[in-house]
Amino acid sequence: MKTRILLLLILTTKIIYAQDTIVQQNSIYQQRFTPVEQHAQFFGFTPMSKKINKVNFAFGFGHVENRRIANQTINGLNLEVNPAPIAGVFVAFLAILHLPDVIGNADLSSRGGGEGLRIKNWEHTPHVKVNGLNLSTGCFFTTASMNGLNISLANKFNDFNGVSVTVLGTIIDHQNGVSVGVYNANNSLKGATVGLFNQSYELKGVHVGLINATKYNRGLQVGVYNRSYSKGFQIGVWNKNAKRSFPILNW
Template structure:
């Protein structure tokens, strides 16, 4: 009886140690990682994304370095959005709202470089996308640049694009033909600018905090 009990304890201990070793391997930073991949969790170097995961499938990743996105679908989305926008008011799309950001968000400390980003992402540094963050709440602490347009939940720093910057919360500057922000503390420079206080051409601003 004692021998069987010891064997059971040994097997259980061995399985726990094996599971822990597997977790440690996943947590160990990689120099080059790929996504989607359950084996990639932390990257100190470069993350290569060949496809964007949908919300409930996202395996959050932390990258200290460069995140490269090569989702081929990103080639078509920007053109479709430009064609389907009939008025300035529609830049305040439903995807940019005040809902709580999801817990499953990638974090990139460094550079995010993509055709288009469709995963919830926090970028601390520089973000360069053809058109950023379609259907994906995102936070940029630093500078976001796009030759077309930027969609963000939150920007702290500067968002620069050719056609439009749209955000729920802005702390800093928006520079584009059209700028829209629902909670702005900073300056907007463009052909048309909207924040929670006013709508103005050329330049708009709001530097006052809301009263609690």
């Protein structure tokens, strides 16, 4: 049975990525907006105008959902001053203090045979794509993909190629590269995640952490407690997969 602290950490991390939606009247949702001609420019203030589709340098309060914009691209630097998720750091600190209880009770059996490890994609617009460097005190509040280096408090991507370093963690659909943070989750991993809690639906890389979980293990898990719903290599104090439970080394 997982402890309440682990649940609190995971739920809080995911809440950080939740989009605040303003309830509007149906007549507003049904409006048909007149298309506007978009253009590229060197600098853009975020949230960016619907007239801009590409910049080299973006700065501001971050990217949010806007139904009037389909896609926007940053080729270079995206710099955000976003204070929204800072409260989550306190919850992460509490979770670290209670990690011995988490590890001692973490059988992860409530995840439906591993299906609960699958994460859902966002379908918001605009779809922001960053090619380069993202520096943020918060996270994206719309669908995002990235090629490059992400340094932020937390973040969520549909597709990510590169390195992500966060305080709380990174949630990714398809990940090629490395992510470091308290909590790292992905549907497909080709690379490595380093954190207190790592989860993958399909692992084709390496988990390094205190608690690691995956549905399909085609890589390696290294941690205090490793859980796989298939066979696969595991190194840790206690390892459990579809074939056996065994300390130190399991396969």
